[in-house]
Amino acid sequence: DQQVKQNSPSLSVQEGRISILNCDYTNSMFDYFLWYKKYPAEGPTFLISISSIKDKNEDGRFTVFLNKSAKHLSLHIVPSQPGDSAVYFCAVRISGSARQLTFGSGTQLTVLP
Amino acid sequence: DVKVTQSSRYLVKRTGEKVFLECVQDMDHENMFWYRQDPGLGLRLIYFSYDVKMKEKGDIPEGYSVSREKKERFSLILESASTNQTSMYLCASSLASGGTGELFFGEGSRLTVL
Numbered sequence: 437d438q439q440v441k442q443n444s445p446s447l448s449v450q451e452g453r454i455s456i457l458n459c460d461y462t463n464s465m466f467d468y469f470l471w472y473k474k475y476p477a478e479g480p481t482f483l484i485s486i487s488s489i490k491d492k493n494e495d496g497r498f499t500v501f502l503n504k505s506a507k508h509l510s511l512h513i514v515p516s517q518p519g520d521s522a523v524y525f526c527a528v529r530i531s532g533s534a535r536q537l538t539f540g541s542g543t544q545l546t547v548l549p
Numbered sequence: 550d551v552k553v554t555q556s557s558r559y560l561v562k563r564t565g566e567k568v569f570l571e572c573v574q575d576m577d578h579e580n581m582f583w584y585r586q587d588p589g590l591g592l593r594l595i596y597f598s599y600d601v602k603m604k605e606k607g608d609i610p611e612g613y614s615v616s617r618e619k620k621e622r623f624s625l626i627l628e629s630a631s632t633n634q635t636s637m638y639l640c641a642s643s644l645a646s647g648g649t650g651e652l653f654f655g656e657g658s659r660l661t662v663l
Contacts, residue, residue: 445589468649479553479639479654480592487649525591529650535607536580536643536650541591 439463440528442540450548455513457543459526462507467531469502471511474523474542483524484511516547552576553655555640561661568627570658572640579645581623582652583607583615585636592639598623599645630662 441460449455457471467488472480486493486500486509493500499512513520523544527537556571574581582597584607594607596615604615612634616624623642627634637659641652 442591470649470651474586477558477657477659479641479656480652481654482651485649485651527652535594535597535605536582537652538594539584539592541589 439538440526440540442526442543444543445541446544446546448546448548449516451518452515455511455516455520455545455547457511457513457524457526457545459509459511459540460507461509461528463528463530464504464507465530466528468529469500469509470527470529470537471498471500472525472527472539473520474525480525513545516545518547518549521545521547553640553642553653555638555655555658557658558656559659559661561663562630563663564631566630566662568630568634568660570625570627570638570640570660572623572625572655573621574623574640574642574653575621576642576653577620578642578653579620580643581617582641582643583613583623583625584639584641585609586639586657587636595625627660630660632662634660635662636660 470485471483474480501510523542525542526540553574583595584592598604598617614626640655643652
């Protein structure tokens with residue numbers, strides 16, 4: 437039973453344009469939502485997070501939007517740069533859960549120069 | 550900065566061999582985790598530990614065991630490696646509570662079982 441789904445395995449975007457990565461979840465008990473970025477042969481690195489009590493969080497070129505009624509999370513990257521090419525994972529946390537995070541299957545973003 | 554160090558970046562083993570993957574973190578985190586990453590399947594939790602000598606099964610524990618004798622060290626053991634355990638293995642650590650639940654990952658260990 438997948439609690440977190442990233443339905444697009446890949447996305448290609450032109451440099452300078454907006455990249456939008458999407459994530460759907462099933463459980464209303466999640467209290468934090470996170471995005472991680474992963475380059476090949478490296479571990480994932482934390483990118484940005486949002487609390488369930490907010491609907492938007494911004495950090496430079498990265499903005500995360502949370503639509504609780506639709507149980508939908510999205511990451512916007514503006515403007516996209518070739519160095520943003522990586523696999524992006526969304527992750528969710530249930531408050532008080534010892535296992536911490538559950539990850540989606542990832543989306544490979546390719547930013548074309 | 551948090552540092553999570555995995556002992557081997559690349560390993561090649563034969564079917565049936567015993568494999569040890571070591572992970573050390575230097576931030577006094579209570580929680581430690583082992584994930585494997587496979588294309589199209591994301592990050593799947595194998596085992597985690599919230600204290601020394603404590604361990605909990607994750608989503609895919611079959612064929613694996615773990616050991617946590619010291620707070621900073623968490624080892625993943627493949628008792629008898631099989632070809633379907635060829636994967637990227639990722640160790641992570643985090644604080645016990647508070648914050649966003651952010652995990653800090655090591656650089657990964659790419660295991661190939663022939």
